[in-house]
Amino acid sequence: MSKIYWPLYEVFVRNKQGLSHRHVGSLHAADEQMALENARDVYTRRSEGCSIWVVKASEITASQPEDRGEFFDPADTKIYRHPTFYTLPDGIEHM
């Protein structure tokens, strides 16, 4: 079989206790349905009650490493821009 008709899919999985979908890897599949089934076999090892997202890799736009400067650096010297001076009340979870 040739890979020509088997585009790359990125796989995001939220496990049972998880709060959000995490990127776990990629795989090849002929269509979305097959991508879901493959993801379930390759990445979840049938842990019940998890949610899977598959996205065609071509749908993803990534930030460029050479843009790091203007994307991420400017705030580094301005500590007042980071919410680090708050104390969290007890009982707040998942922060």
Added chain:
Amino acid sequence: MAFYTRHLGDNSLVLSQRLCAWCGFAPELEIDLALANIGLDLLGQARNLLAYSASLTDSALDEDALAYGRDERQFTNLLLVEQPNGDFSDTLMRQYLMDAWHLPLYQGLVASSDPGLAAIAAKAVKEVRYHLRFSRGWLVRLGNGTALSNQKMQQALDRLWRFSGEMFSSAPEEQALVDQGVIPATQHIEAQWQQEVRQGIADAGLVLPDSAPYRTGGKQGLHTEHLGPLLAEMQYLQRVYPGQQW
């Protein structure tokens, strides 16, 4: 009852052994993992069923003795599951015909009046539902794929069809189990199987074969020429070193 659970266990065991032979040889990495997954599901079912069957007999048998200590005349699996893997289309068609039978069977067994069997079925039904989804998806995909893939699927169907009738030939002693509510009635399963397979084959753009001369005998221990070599390989270690443990 012990015979019936052993028959179900043999089905899963032999089919699992067949699927394991794909390991590392499947057409794609993802399919390789999927087939191994299904094989392991079936092996788990086989273990449950054979262990349960062994517990119903008074002998010192256990699941290992049943799996590795019997020859082909003592195996009671359907002839369908022992058929060679052939190519991917043969394996898929065999899987589809089997999954379409397994699902209504286990769904019926979930309501069994026998708690042990009902528990095994409840676990198996989740797995089998996925197996059917997998094999049906591929059936439809390949049936509607290229002219070649359609032709291959049709040939696989024509080759395997004669083994499909055996699923619905129940042994006389099974009627008593049906009456006690232990196992679902064959007619009921056959109706659901027919419905699924007719729809699936139609969705795949394939043609159902005219009723073939059906092959039966698996349940009576009368197998095709394929089971003997499969067992020789599977049981090699126990035959050379009987009772070997590690």
